[in-house]
Amino acid sequence: MIKEIQAKQLLSHSKGPDPWFGIQYTMNLYRGCPHQCIYCDSRSECYQIENFADVLVKTNALELLPKELAGKRTKGTIGTGSMNDPYSPVEKKYNLLGRALKIISQFGFPVHVLTKSDLVVRDMEILQEIDQKTQALVTFTITTHDDNLGKKVEPGAPLVSSRYAAMEKFARRGLRTGISLMPVLPFIEDNWDNIREIVYRARDAGASYIIASFGMTQRKGQQEYYYRKLDELFPGVRQQHHNRFRNDYICPANQANQLCEQYEKLCQQVGIAIKVPIYHALPPAKQLSFFDSIQHEANQGEG
Numbered sequence: 001m002i003k004e005i006q007a008k009q010l011l012s013h014s015k016g017p018d019p020w021f022g023i024q025y026t027m028n029l030y031r032g033c034p035h036q037c038i039y040c041d042s043r044s045e046c047y048q049i050e051n052f053a054d055v056l057v058k059t060n061a062l063e064l065l066p067k068e069l070a071g072k073r074t075k076g077t078i079g080t081g082s083m084n085d086p087y088s089p090v091e092k093k094y095n096l097l098g099r100a101l102k103i104i105s106q107f108g109f110p111v112h113v114l115t116k117s118d119l120v121v122r123d124m125e126i127l128q129e130i131d132q133k134t135q136a137l138v139t140f141t142i143t144t145h146d147d148n149l150g151k152k153v154e155p156g157a158p159l160v161s162s163r164y165a166a167m168e169k170f171a172r173r174g175l176r177t178g179i180s181l182m183p184v185l186p187f188i189e190d191n192w193d194n195i196r197e198i199v200y201r202a203r204d205a206g207a208s209y210i211i212a213s214f215g216m217t218q219r220k221g222q223q224e225y226y227y228r229k230l231d232e233l234f235p236g237v238r239q240q241h242h243n244r245f246r247n248d249y250i251c252p253a254n255q256a257n258q259l260c261e262q263y264e265k266l267c268q269q270v271g272i273a274i275k276v277p278i279y280h281a282l283p284p285a286k287q288l289s290f291f292d293s294i295q296h297e298a299n300q301g302e303g
C-alpha cells in the first residue's frame, strides 16, 4: 500500500560526519520499503513502523527541503537510503529524489546515496553535476554475488547483476562508486567464495571502494521476521543461528576476523579502498563583528 503524508521536517542532523559514509544530514523521502530484505533492521520494534511493506510518501518534501537547506550553516553530506531504499519502485512514480537532487545541487551540498536499485542511473547527470561542485557518491548494497541467493534474501530489490551494471555506468562516467558489503548473513553469506567474488566483480565494474561489516545485527521485531523467513527459505539455519546467538544484538559472521583480513588483502591487491571517501565541508564563513572589522581595517593600515 502507498500512502501520501505531510512531513513536519525532512532532514535530521548529526553532530559531525558519521564514520561509515561521512553523512551529516539524513534525508528520508519515504518511510517503509518494498524491497523487503529478510534481514532489514528497520522492522525493529524500536522504530514503531507498523507495516514496513507499506510506503509512506512525504509529498511535501520538496517544499521543506529548500527551506531547511537555507538554514544549514555547514555544507555537510546529505545521506539518503538508511531506513528505506530511495530508489524503490515508488520513486519511479514520484521522482522525489530526482527532484530533491536538483535542489541539493543548487544549494551546493554534497550527497551520498545508498541503494540496491539500478534506477539511480536515471539521475546520473544531476549526480555528476553535484560531484563537480562538491561530492556525489553512489554506494550499492551487495551482500551476495549470486542473483539467485539475492532473490531470496532481498526479494523486492533489483538483481545483484543489475546493481553491478549500474555501478559500471557510474564508474565509466568518472564518478566514484562502491559497495556496502553489509550485512554478511551468518551461515548463508559468510564464506570466502562469496566475499571474493563480490570483490572481483566490484573491480570489474570499476568500484572505488568496498566498505564491509562481517555479520548482522538483530533486534526485537526484526528477529521474528528473519526467523520466519529462515524457516521458509533456508531450513535448519534458524536453529544454527539461534544456538549461536540467542538474542544477541551483534551476530558476527563465522570466521569474521579471517574473512575481514582476506577481504582487506584482496581489496589492496586489486586497488579498491576499504573506506568511503569522506567529504569535509569547509567551516562556515565567520561573520565579521563590528569589532573585527575595525581591527581588520586597522591591520590593513599597518602594512
Ligand code: SF4
Pocket (backbone or CB within 6 Å): 033, 034, 035, 036, 037, 039, 040, 041, 042, 082, 083, 084, 085, 116, 157
Ligand atoms: S532495501 Fe534497505 S530499507 Fe529496504 S528492505 Fe532492504 S534493507 Fe530494508
